[in-house]
Amino acid sequence: MKALYITNTLTRQKELFKPVNPGHVGMYVCGPTVYGDAHLGHARPGVTYDVLQKLFRHLGYKVRYVRNITDVGHLEHDADEGEDKIAKKARLEQLEPMEVVQTYTLRYHEAMRMLNVAPPSIEPRASGHIVEQIEAVKKILEAGYAYESNGSIYFDVQKYNADHKYGILSGRSLDDTLEGTRALDGQDDKRAPYDFAVWKKAEPQHIMRWPSPWGEGFPGWHLECSVMGEKYLGHEFDIHGGGMDLMFPHHECEIAQNVATRGTQGVHYWVHNNMITINGQKMGKSLGNFITLPELFSGNHPKLEQAYSPMTIRFFILQAHYRGTLDFSNEALQAAEKGLRRVMQAAKDLYTLAGAKAPQLAYGEYSDSVAPDSCPATNADVKKIWEGVYDALCDDMNTPIALSHIFDAVRIINTAKEKKLTLSKGDWDTLVQLFNDIVFGVFGLKDEGSESGKAMKTIDGLMQMVLEERAAAKAAKDWATSDKIRDALKALGISVKDGKDGAEWTLD
């Protein structure tokens, strides 16, 4: 099994990945709060951790991937009038909160499906784990790290900090935290500004509420991930992922809660993806500069010059390292679109030239192909590509470098197609394996142009007829007719390219 190195935010260093249980990976990722459509920013962790779990599987691990749905909590203000984001939206639209949750959960699933982000092994909801969260609050109280105040329970950060250290993940001291804390209204219930709620009393107008030993209320913002992570992955598990913006306070609080409830930090590797920016600024709800995924897919947004397909978005994300920011622009997405098209065309040619079949995996299905320890090919260039791809992926999941090697493979395939290069059977097999396992497997790309289905088969048959007519015209040097056919097809969105062995066609 190949060794994988991954950057652990806890140490800020690339560390050799060592699983808690040999051969198994437990992975928890913070999912969305379902009160609106997912935007481009949400696509990043979706794709990033999808690739990571697929990489783990390809390296031979069994993976349990937990990604939650936040459908409760998350106060809009850290204040007494604190109204659940979901509850607020529900009131505006005169809907049941769970109706909003259901709508946007389904829409989120659909967006992820289009991005070919596999469904997680378990997708727990905060609202389905109220009992467990109440138990966790009790444990924190018993441990002496929380206090009750006016029906709410707050985590006593100062007390915790005295026994353990608060701020180990974000690298800030309690003083730093205090320094930046602004005077917010309605913090009277708290002993200190940096204390955070683990259980919040529900005001009369608050819709989402559950009975508890401390009255009616709802769980605090950070509790669900601690509780559900432990429930499904155990006291200690391997990977916890999420956006960098969640590092503080969300993940910091999670660690504190974990220590308070189970006596251990619980997570071995904290992995954080960076943000997607627009004009150099973070794309986010509060800034109002976000573009939702349905808008991207349809092109229906003033900032968009055109629609971008889900795979273009996926490729765009893959072309940057997950820990760096990635700037949105029409130019960048158009570049990604063309780059992707080039890879997909080469893939098609590869399967034809190698006499192999493209992988046919249903959505959410995984290949059981495991990466061999050494390259099976003999051709020096192919070998270099193969090794480059795996070295890059095992070095903190460096997808841009891995992709650059894939482009080298594209060049080799194209050269071979022009019969300027001859490859051995073993070399072809290696390239096929690389595309199967990495391009389609780990990267999770798919060819959007070749939708199979009855209609497509009909079109294909039709096109063969049309192209035969055109070939006949060409043979008779009737350029007017052959060009007329090509122009007419172009107008319909079908490109015809004349090759050495006859014409090819593609849908634009």
Place this chain on the structure above:
RNA sequence: GGUGCUUUGGCCGAGAGGUUAGGCACAGGUCUGCAAAACCUGCUAGAGCGGUUCAAUUCCGCUAGGCACCUCCA
């Protein structure tokens, strides 16, 4: 104000103390009835000022700009 990150060629984006990132765009060429595609070649950058070093875009310091978190946020 506190903490941390960042500044790369026309654009997006990597790695590495000395050796080609890659993609897109652009220019020239090959092929082709033409076109497209493909292939070849070119474009060789790293905010500014200092320092370390035989050698720095890569390490260190300062200056300037940008960003993120500190409040819900992927």
